[in-house]
Amino acid sequence: MPIGSHQSAAAGTDVWLTPPALLAALGGAESFDLDPCAPLDRPWDMARQHYTIADNGLARPWHGRVWLNPPYSNNVIGRWMGRMAEHAHGIALIFARTETQVFHECVWRAADALLFMEGRLHFHDAAGTRAKANAGAPSVFCAYGADDADRLAASGIPGAFVPLRLRSLIFGFASVGSWVDEVLKVMQRAGAAVRLDDLYRALAENPKSERNPNWKAKVRQTLQRGPFEPLGEGVWQVAEGRLL
Ligand SMILES: C[S@@+](CC[C@H](N)C(=O)[O-])C[C@H]1O[C@@H](n2cnc3c(N)ncnc32)[C@H](O)[C@@H]1O
Structure with a gap:
């Protein structure tokens, strides 16, 4: 019986496991900190930590x-997806029931990007055996957070990638370069030497900073290693001979 059908839950199991190749394409079990709904006896890990129905x-x-x-x-x-929308960090795999209230509240209004899978998934049963029948409905991956949107876009999983948050994605895919590029852009806009504080302010909302908790240290390191030179205490310019 296809697990996307209404009968499937009534047929007695919620235990349909994600194909390990899909987890691998998203970074592997080790790259996820938590699977909050893992099977009691799992044939493989889904994350570094698991909660089961017993927890x-x-x-x-x-x-x-x-x-x-x-x-x-x-x-x-709805309760699981509501929790995911609130947590806002990670990836969910659900059926693409795009018209439902849960999808509107917890996906359309909360996720950063989606990947609608081409074809239908074959999940695995509790013992780890691939189901003969496909899932019976289309599946979609929902990414929460800019980093997971990037990972989804780069996963190579066949399907249609749909960004939902344009600000981070336009920055992320169109115009964000290396740290040197980003610092050069700020200096270019200023047209003069720049104070470190002003540089921090200009880069605070840059997607590279949003993804790196130590971004201020990264900016200082870039100033020291890149084509820049100090002009005075906390003031930097592009090194002489390097045209803006
Ligand atoms: C669709 S399966 C997915 C399993 C696994 N997360 C994966 O990706 O392969 C859903 C799992 O949720 C577990 N589950 C159901 N209710 C739960 C609860 N209240 N807390 C934790 N796990 C639960 C079931 O035992 C089942 O293994």
């Missing part, structure tokens, strides 16, 4: 990058 992953704190392939029953998927 009740909905009642536990979530942390870090989350992998979520939630139980399919219609009456609980």
